[in-house]
Amino acid sequence: MTCYAVGHLRNVEIGKEIVAYLEAIDATLAPFEGQFIIHSGQKHMLEGAFAGDLIVIAFPDLARARAWYASSAYQDILPLRTKNTEGDVFLIEGVDSDHRATDILSS
Template identity: 45%
Template sequence: MNTTDTVPAGYAIGYLENVDMGPHIVEYLERIEGTFEPYGGRWLVHTTRHQTHEGKLPGDVIIIGFPSVDAAREWFASEPYQQIAPLRADHADSIVITIEGVPEGYRATDTAAKMRKQLKAG
């Protein structure tokens, strides 16, 4: 299959520190799944302890997978999610991004070859 024939998955990635584990976070957790299910979202990483190999990452990483980055962005902007987002944002230091994954069959060597060609061209 040609990599241009597939739509890369999308991801919502959250990084949380200093989480106040009180009733607001509990409510957020009770309600969040219902907000991403209509967009095809599913948990990939949640409340998993990580091992840091380089640098410092003292908080928690959360990853929700979506069929496309458009679906991830639509979920984040949706009214149901925006209604509960303050439950998290007001009770944790957090960063949330949406990002496109790579297409099926992606190879870093292909990217390196394109970069090498551009470098030679000047």
């Protein structure tokens, strides 16, 4: 099942370290079949307020998402981001194509 790495980043300080991180991250994703599906972008707010940037990276499954995050290639560049941003990052599995909202009631 598809797994997503989700980042809600705030107070991003664009400088040489963030640029180096952005230049390197794609190569860390490739071995794990990760691909960006949301990378900031213009928000069209419908309700509430959302400060910061949303980043979502899709992986074929949880195992590959975890392996990417733990990989030495990613761990080597991670401090470039964490020293220059605030935020929350987590992995979350998607749902099957036949999922219905009420399915969570039986969990």
